[in-house]
Amino acid sequence: MISLLFCLAVLLFFFVVGFFIPWLGGVLLLVGFPLAFFDSLRNFKKAKNNGGYYFTDKAIKKQKKLQELADAERIILVDDKSNHSYDSYGDIDDFFESLSIVWTDHDSDDVIDIEFSYKNSIDERSRRNIILDTVSINNKNEVYLRGFDMTAEDDRTFKLKRITSKILFDGRKYSKKEFLDDVLYLDSSEFL
Numbered sequence: 001m002i003s004l005l006f007c008l009a010v011l012l013f014f015f016v017v018g019f020f021i022p023w024l025g026g027v028l029l030l031v032g033f034p035l036a037f038f039d040s041l042r043n044f045k046k047a048k049n050n051g052g053y054y055f056t057d058k059a060i061k062k063q064k065k066l067q068e069l070a071d072a073e074r075i076i077l078v079d080d081k082s083n084h085s086y087d088s089y090g091d092i093d094d095f096f097e098s099l100s101i102v103w104t105d106h107d108s109d110d111v112i113d114i115e116f117s118y119k120n121s122i123d124e125r126s127r128r129n130i131i132l133d134t135v136s137i138n139n140k141n142e143v144y145l146r147g148f149d150m151t152a153e154d155d156r157t158f159k160l161k162r163i164t165s166k167i168l169f170d171g172r173k174y175s176k177k178e179f180l181d182d183v184l185y186l187d188s189s190e191f192l
Helices: 002-020 022-049 057-072 089-098 176-183
Strands: 076-078 085-087 100-104 113-119 125-137 143-149 154-159 167-169 172-174
Touching: 002 022, 057 089, 057 100, 057 125, 125 154, 167 176, 172 176
Parallel strands: none
Antiparallel strands: 076 085, 100 125, 113 125, 113 167, 125 143, 143 154, 167 172
């Protein structure tokens, strides 16, 4: 979208310059139009190679930053009955690598501060308040919300399917479908 708006602005600039200085406008059009065209083709190829999703350089940097954070976090589970420990570092790394980001907070002008009830993998329920950073999907199109959890005071990832309440945002409660469609402007029919 930004690339298209930029191309239109540059094209308008070239026409204005061309009106007052015709030879300079012609030169700018001959140089600028092919550059904009090839830039659009490059972006299209990036999106095609990414499963139809185009990520800006900022989103890619943010994804790398999140990956570095995931690499830095190590979860060690210790079995009390033995001296063996299990390092799930590789599993977490594989999990984050399998996710594709479909929304990031730079897509929105506002901070997305949401609250919901969540049931974790061992059926413990808790109320969560997070500042949403990214929305990702796995290869099964299951949606994951990642953001700063105010309760845990750390970045956390939540599976949308395990949210047991409506999502409270900006004083209004949204169903999962409404939240994806109306707040994040994603097509929920692709994920739910």
